[in-house]
Amino acid sequence: MRVTEITTGRRFAVAFDDGEDFFASLQDFCHSTGLRAGHIPTLIGGFSSVRLVGTCGPLTDPERPLWDEIEVKNLEVLGGGTLAWDAANNRIAPHIHVSAGLKADSADGRTSHLLGGTVQFITELVIEEWVAPAVTRLPNPNLFDVPLLTFGEES
Numbered sequence: 001m002r003v004t005e006i007t008t009g010r011r012f013a014v015a016f017d018d019g020e021d022f023f024a025s026l027q028d029f030c031h032s033t034g035l036r037a038g039h040i041p042t043l044i045g046g047f048s049s050v051r052l053v054g055t056c057g058p059l060t061d062p063e064r065p066l067w068d069e070i071e072v073k074n075l076e077v078l079g080g081g082t083l084a085w086d087a088a089n090n091r092i093a094p095h096i097h098v099s100a101g102l103k104a105d106s107a108d109g110r111t112s113h114l115l116g117g118t119v120q121f122i123t124e125l126v127i128e129e130w131v132a133p134a135v136t137r138l139p140n141p142n143l144f145d146v147p148l149l150t151f152g153e154e155s
Contacts, residue, residue, distance in 0.1 A: 004151040009129035030092040037135035045123025052112035075100040084137035093137040
């Protein structure tokens with residue numbers, strides 16, 4: 001377990017509009033506000049399409065992380081996540097999970113790690129800034145290079 005006390009800063013209400021690329025807009029928001037770490041306690045909205053971690057085939061090794069993705073269209077989502085600083089690329093490194101209902105399929109659901117998406121109508125989120133300590137996401141070579149939340153390290 002890794003644990004630290006977090007000092008919070010600003011809190012934002014953000015609305016992304018129809019047609020916006022979710023992650024590009026999130027990066028723009030973080031850049032324009034100078035936000036380097038935080039969390040998204042609530043994310044709700046519609047997406048015309050999303051890319052989620054998933055596969056339609058059998059897992060070759062259930063103990064390893066899955067890097068495959070699926071695309072899902074026309075859905076409503078509820079989610080949350082964390083934002084950490086990626087010093088190597090000088091940008092925010094989001095880790096967001098969503099539960100999504102497929103509108104055209106009796107709201108049948110999907111839940112997974114969000115890799116990308118295009119907003120349909122509106123997506124609203126709350127972002128709370130973490131100002132101390134430094135929070136980064138570093139790949140762990142002993143854990144299949146899964147990027148783990150790290151406290152107090154810039155690189």
